[in-house]
Amino acid sequence: MRKKILLVSRHAPYGTTTAREALDSALAAAVYDQDISLLFIDDGVFQLLKSQSGREIAQKSLDAIISALPYYDIENIYIHTESLAQRHIVAEDIVVANVILLDNTAAAKLFEQQDHILSF
Amino acid sequence: MIFAINVLSAPYSSQASYSAYQFAKSVIAQGHQLHRVFFYQDGIHNATTLATPPQDEFDLHNAWQELAREHHIDLVICIAAALKRGVLNQEESVRYRKNGSNLAEGFSLGGLGQLIEAAVVADRLITFGN
Numbered sequence: 514m515r516k517k518i519l520l521v522s523r524h525a526p527y528g529t530t531t532a533r534e535a536l537d538s539a540l541a542a543a544v545y546d547q548d549i550s551l552l553f554i555d556d557g558v559f560q561l562l563k564s565q566s567g568r569e570i571a572q573k574s575l576d577a578i579i580s581a582l583p584y585y586d587i588e589n590i591y592i593h594t595e596s597l598a599q600r601h602i603v604a605e606d607i608v609v610a611n612v613i614l615l616d617n618t619a620a621a622k623l624f625e626q627q628d629h630i631l632s633f
Numbered sequence: 634m635i636f637a638i639n640v641l642s643a644p645y646s647s648q649a650s651y652s653a654y655q656f657a658k659s660v661i662a663q664g665h666q667l668h669r670v671f672f673y674q675d676g677i678h679n680a681t682t683l684a685t686p687p688q689d690e691f692d693l694h695n696a697w698q699e700l701a702r703e704h705h706i707d708l709v710i711c712i713a714a715a716l717k718r719g720v721l722n723q724e725e726s727v728r729y730r731k732n733g734s735n736l737a738e739g740f741s742l743g744g745l746g747q748l749i750e751a752a753v754v755a756d757r758l759i760t761f762g763n
Contacts, residue, residue, distance in 0.1 A: 518752050524763075531641075531763055534674050534714065541745035547753060629752045631639065632760055 516628040517548045522557040523633065526575040527567060532560050535633030536578050543585040550589035551582070552615070552623065558596045561607045576608040583611060591615050591623060636660045637668045637751035640676035642762030644693045645686070649762030650679050654696055656759060661704050668755050670697075671748045672710040672740075676762060680710045680740040681720050694737060701739035709743040710736075 520539050524531040542549045553561055560575050567574035582590060590612045597603070597614075604614075615623060624630060638657055642649035653670070660667050672679050684694050701708050716725060719735075722742055726734035736742065752758045 516753055518749070531674065537713065538673070538745050538748060542749045544746065545749045545753065547749065629755075629758045631748075631752070631758070633641070633763060 515546065515548050517550070517626060518542060518629045518631065519550045519552060519623065519627040521552045521554060521630060521632040522560065523555040525556040526560040526562075526565065527570060527572055531633050532557065532575060533573070533578075536560075536575065536582075538631065538633070539582065539587055540578075540585055543587050548589075549587055550591060550623070550627075551587055552591040552593065552620065554593040554596050554620070556596075556600075558592060558600060558602055561592065561609065561612075562602065563606060563608050580608050582609065589613070591620070593617075593620055634757065635666045635668050635755045637755035637758045638670045639748060639751075639758060639760040640670065640672045640679065640762055641674045641760060643675035643678040644684070646675070647762060650676065651691070651693055653759075653761035654693060654700070656761070657700060657706070661700075661706075667704070667706055669707040669709055669747065669751045671743075671751055672708070673714055673745070673748060674711075674763065675718070677710045677715040677718055677720050680708070680715070680737050681735050682737040683735045698737055698739040708740045709747050710740055711745055711748070712742040713745070715742060 522535040526532045539551050565574045565576045592612050594614045594616050640653045644650040721734045722736040723734045
């Protein structure tokens with residue numbers, strides 16, 4: 514039976530490796546033919562910014578991995594609107610095109626629908 | 634009920650690993666099935682055989698090993714996270730020409746797929762840390 518698994522990414526792209534390793538697990542999950550969703554929330558929304566340059570601190574830029582997610586069959590990519598607004602990030606700043614914006618109520622519904630939530 | 638546990642934080646630096654251990658013990662004590670404990674990110678440091686906590690402190694590394702021995706629990710650490718943080722088994726140590734290996738008995742190296750597989754099999758997947 515396919516399970517609904519939501520990965521929640523809450524951390525900024527650099528400073529800790531949490532965000533990077535959350536994306537790694539999303540890519541691994543995609544192989545398993547489950548119903549995978551990915552939600553960027555809190556400081557996690559900073560991962561979505563265009564024109565990152567991780568190279569300057571000897572890190573891989575996460576925007577490249579994130580923009581490739583749809584090609585790995587991770588099509589349900591959600592972004593928490595309140596987190597964007599609090600950080601003054603607008604839709605044009607975001608690196609992936611086909612994302613679904615969720616407010617608090619909609620995010621709560623998304624959580625409710627899942628079999629498992631993996632929070633990073 | 635089938636449980637699986639995901640550990641993300643290092644032992645001693647954070648309470649998370651010890652909480653995960655206590656939770657694992659309770660799951661077993663209450664007669665549930667513990668499908669796997671997966672260690673990812675800094676959680677992989679639970680699997681080093683070189684950690685030497687002071688004698689009057691709880692030895693979490695030993696405790697995991699005992700739990701695995703007594704109850705045949707599958708303790709898996711993420712290979713990608715482990716290699717870059719310096720936890721290697723004999724095979725990887727030879728492959729990368731390192732001068733030693735430090736993966737404790739009872740733990741095995743595995744891929745992130747085993748975390749996802751645990752989610753697929755388990756009724757409840759509980760994350761500790763971060």
